[in-house]
Amino acid sequence: MSISAGAAVIPLERTDAWSAVLSHARATGSDSLNALFAADETRAQSLCATACGLTLDFSKQRIDARTLELLLAVAEARDLKTWRTRLMAGEAINHTEGRAVMHVALRAPRGLPMFADGKRIDGDVHDVLDRMAAFSERVRDWSWRGARGDTITDVVNIGIGGSDLGPRMVCEALTAIAGKGPRAHFVANVDGAQLAAVLESVDPARTLFVVTSKTFTTQETMANANAARRWLVDALGAPAVAKHFVAVSTNLDAVTAFGIEPTNAFGFWDWVGGRYSVWSAVGLSAMLRVGPAMFRELLAGAHAMDRHFVEAPFAQNLPVLLGLLAVWNQSALGCSTQVIAPYAQRLVFFADWLQQLEMESNGKYVMRDGTPVTRSTPALWGDVGTNSQHAFFQMLHQGPEVHPVDFILPVKADHALPEQQRLLIANALAQAAALMRGKTADEVRAELVAKGMKGEALEQAIPHRVFPGNRPSNLILLPRLDAFHLGALMAMYEQRTFVLSVLWGINAYDQWGVELGKQLATRLLQPDAKHDPGLDGSTRSHLGLLG
Ligand SMILES: O=P(O)(O)OC[C@H]1O[C@](O)(CO)[C@@H](O)[C@@H]1O
Numbered sequence: 207m208s209i210s211a212g213a214a215v216i217p218l219e220r221t222d223a224w225s226a227v228l229s230h231a232r233a234t235g236s237d238s239l240n241a242l243f244a245a246d247e248t249r250a251q252s253l254c255a256t257a258c259g260l261t262l263d264f265s266k267q268r269i270d271a272r273t274l275e276l277l278l279a280v281a282e283a284r285d286l287k288t289w290r291t292r293l294m295a296g297e298a299i300n301h302t303e304g305r306a307v308m309h310v311a312l313r314a315p316r317g318l319p320m321f322a323d324g325k326r327i328d329g330d331v332h333d334v335l336d337r338m339a340a341f342s343e344r345v346r347d348w349s350w351r352g353a354r355g356d357t358i359t360d361v362v363n364i365g366i367g368g369s370d371l372g373p374r375m376v377c378e379a380l381t382a383i384a385g386k387g388p389r390a391h392f393v394a395n396v397d398g399a400q401l402a403a404v405l406e407s408v409d410p411a412r413t414l415f416v417v418t419s420k421t422f423t424t425q426e427t428m429a430n431a432n433a434a435r436r437w438l439v440d441a442l443g444a445p446a447v448a449k450h451f452v453a454v455s456t457n458l459d460a461v462t463a464f465g466i467e468p469t470n471a472f473g474f475w476d477w478v479g480g481r482y483s484v485w486s487a488v489g490l491s492a493m494l495r496v497g498p499a500m501f502r503e504l505l506a507g508a509h510a511m512d513r514h515f516v517e518a519p520f521a522q523n524l525p526v527l528l529g530l531l532a533v534w535n536q537s538a539l540g541c542s543t544q545v546i547a548p549y550a551q552r553l554v555f556f557a558d559w560l561q562q563l564e565m566e567s568n569g570k571y572v573m574r575d576g577t578p579v580t581r582s583t584p585a586l587w588g589d590v591g592t593n594s595q596h597a598f599f600q601m602l603h604q605g606p607e608v609h610p611v612d613f614i615l616p617v618k619a620d621h622a623l624p625e626q627q628r629l630l631i632a633n634a635l636a637q638a639a640a641l642m643r644g645k646t647a648d649e650v651r652a653e654l655v656a657k658g659m660k661g662e663a664l665e666q667a668i669p670h671r672v673f674p675g676n677r678p679s680n681l682i683l684l685p686r687l688d689a690f691h692l693g694a695l696m697a698m699y700e701q702r703t704f705v706l707s708v709l710w711g712i713n714a715y716d717q718w719g720v721e722l723g724k725q726l727a728t729r730l731l732q733p734d735a736k737h738d739p740g741l742d743g744s745t746r747s748h749l750g751l752l753g
Contacts, residue, residue, distance in 0.1 A: 215573040215711035217580040219537060223283035227276045231538045238676045239268060239642045255522045257514040258507060258694035262524050263681040266642050267531050267610075268539065277530040278520050280709065286526065289708045294516060296321040296477070300715035301574065306477040307715045309700070310512045312485035313505040313693070322477040330475070331486075338472055338490050339498035341452070345414065346387055346497060352411050353446035360408040362391045363491035364401075364430045365418030369454070370394040371562055372484025373418070373492040375555035376504065379692050382552055383620050384496035388414070392491070393434075396426035401433055410441035410450070416491045417453045420480050422460035425727065431464065454487040479715050481562045482700060500689045507693025508700075515701045524698050528612075528680070529705025535610045535678060536584045545602065546588030548614040549634040550687055556614070557588035560699055567703045567714035574713050583710065588612075592633045602641060603673055611679040613638050614695070616687035634681075644675015 218224050243249060243265075253265035253274070269277070292299050296306040311320035311327050320328040344350040348357040363373055374392040381390070391404045415438070417431040431451075438450050452470040453461040456478075461471045472487035484492070485505060493501040511524070520526045535541040544564075546557045568583045589597065591613070602609055615634045619627040650671045654664055684691040707714035729738055736749050 213575060215575045215577065217573070217577075217711065218280070218284070218533070218709055219580045221280070221283055223276070223280040224537070227273065227280060227534070227538060230272055230276055234270060234273070237268075237270070239266060239678070240644075240675070242268075242270060255524055255527060257518060257522075257524050257698075258510040259685050259691055260511075260524065260694055260698065261681075261683040262527060263683070264527060264531055266638055267534070267678045267680065268676065269531070269534065273534070274521070274530075277534060280533075281520050281526055281530060281705075284709050284711075286520070286705065286708050290516065290704075293704060294512075296323060296327070298323055300479075300713060302713055302716045302718070303476075305715070307479065307482075308475075308477040309479065309482035309485055310509075312474075312478065313508040313512065313697070315506075315509060322475070327475070327477075334472055334474065334487055335502075338487055338493055339501075341472075342490070342493045342498050342501075345494055350414075351449070352413075353442050353449045354411045356409075356411045358388050358414045359412040360391060361388045361414050361416060361491055361494045362393060362404055362408065362434065363416045363418055364393050364427055364434060365416075365454075365488070366394040366424060366426045367562060367566075368480030368483045369418040369420060369424075369427065369488055371481075371555065371559040373489055375553075375559040376484060376489065376492040376692065377495050378555050379550075379552045379687060380492070380496045380500060380504075380689055383688060384500055387495045387497060390491055390495040393430050394426070396429055398433070401430050405434070405437055410438050410446075413438075413450060414494075415451045416494070417451060417455075417461075417464070417466070418488055418491065419454070420456050420474070420478070420483065420488075422453070422455040422457040422464070425724065428464075435465070452490070454490050480717075481566050484696075496689070503689035504693040507690035507695075508697035509693075510690075511694040511697035511701065515697075525701030525705050528698070528702040529709060531680065532584070532610075532702070532706055533709050535608075537581055539608065539678075541584060541608050541610055542582065543585040543587060543609050545598075545609050545611040546586060546614070547591045547594055547611050547634075547637075548588075549591040549630050550614065550616050551590055552687055553614065553616075554590050556590075557586075559696075560588075561586055563699060564703050564706075566717045566720070568706055568710065568712050569719065570712045573711035575711075579710060579712065583706070583712070591637065592630065595633065595637060599637065602677065608677050610677070611638070611641065612682060613679055614682045614684070616684040616691070618686045620687065638679045638681055640673065640675075641677035641679055642675060644673040644677075645671070647672050 250265045254263045293307060294310060296308050298304050298306050300307050306322040308322045311331055314320050314328060316332050318328060319326060345358050350358060370392055377390045393401045393404055415434050419427045435447060438446055447465055448467055451466050453466045454472045455461050456474055456476055458471055458473055462468060472490055474486040478486050485508060489501060515523060515525050532544060546560055548556045564586045572578055613634050647668050650668050654667055684695060703714055729735060736746055
């Protein structure tokens, strides 16, 4: 059953529910966060929700109880419940491609009936998972041998976008607690520097390449996979490909054409979007590194969050709250970007993963019915704390625009350096508090006078040291960065992206915007490109660079 593309979408900003939010915002707009906390010390408890072990403290958002009520009414008015039902039922909500969106089925427990476009899919999902697990065990227990009989010490994932960012992020996040396993390497960039560096560091006889590509046609991935195969064949001969290459794809014909045996191919389906695919066979490289048991824990955490998303009332529903707050910050407060600051070195690739998830999903100029969005969807960016405090936090504190921050903090560390964990936690809390409280000119003056400054020097110094404050943030706490809580965290953001798409009236599941550049790159590589009348003079003048 497909969703009608023609159904007119009313922009969020033109709905009565949103007008009510804005009227309230105008009436309370001058209330600072400091004043809101002074008036109600309990807001830290009342503006807080928990699920699957995660806590979302949103008391440092510029809202009061009434704002929240009105935002929840917006979710109702945008028919979020109906859309959620359509998503979970496997209807073809990706109407521009006529596809269901069923990454939730990839993490559902065995036996739970799941459907895509009316067809039951959970059996196929678990068949592939079981094959991945069996294969991973063989590599990890050293019964899988390379062409010369060697054990596999290194796994190289070749893929880009969703075929890279998810497994790379999960590997980085969980390797520290995963115990022994092959080393995992990730090659995404068509810049040969990345593949060359990896090939220099591994032994062909002990290396397994996992070519990961939903389409198996992506230019960068196929160029890297072909180069890796040439390198392997040069070292070990053509028959070695069968023992050193496996593939992950929905396009099994192309996999066979590449020369990878069907028994070494792990499939998935067109109802899995690339940026939502880490839960599928796309997670194979991560599973090889962390083991099937830990990978299944990741899936269990994500499934727990899916259940929470479906079952919890909106007022306590983490993805719903995050989506509403993001829309509030963007459309009511005019914030054009959203910052992600995980206070966990092991989440160093989290913002990268999330960027593709959010911006490839909701970075659209039209709504579902093809009419323009009324506001741009916010850019999302970030990096780990505390490093980012010494990079872009200056702008967050004193820049002219407000950029709301999600602070993500796993509380208990898995290393034996407790004092550093205390420092990390103190820094995360301090940054959120500083963004909110700011520092007034009077406070600065008092500090400088106490240091003996006076006169013109004092007056000139003051504005540079003032912090405007009143800058909103969420604090997201995980008890620990283990597979279950990582899965829950990722699924929470995936569902937040879905909520945003519903509030804005966008189809989050196509990505036509990546096509034009790809087409042009292919045209530029044609021998007669310099005669291509469709190319501008500037681009044509640089064609000589291609040699
Ligand atoms: O897995 P594939 O088909 O190689 O695609 C890689 C990536 O390219 C895109 O299609 C465009 O960037 C992403 O959606 C996808 O994750």
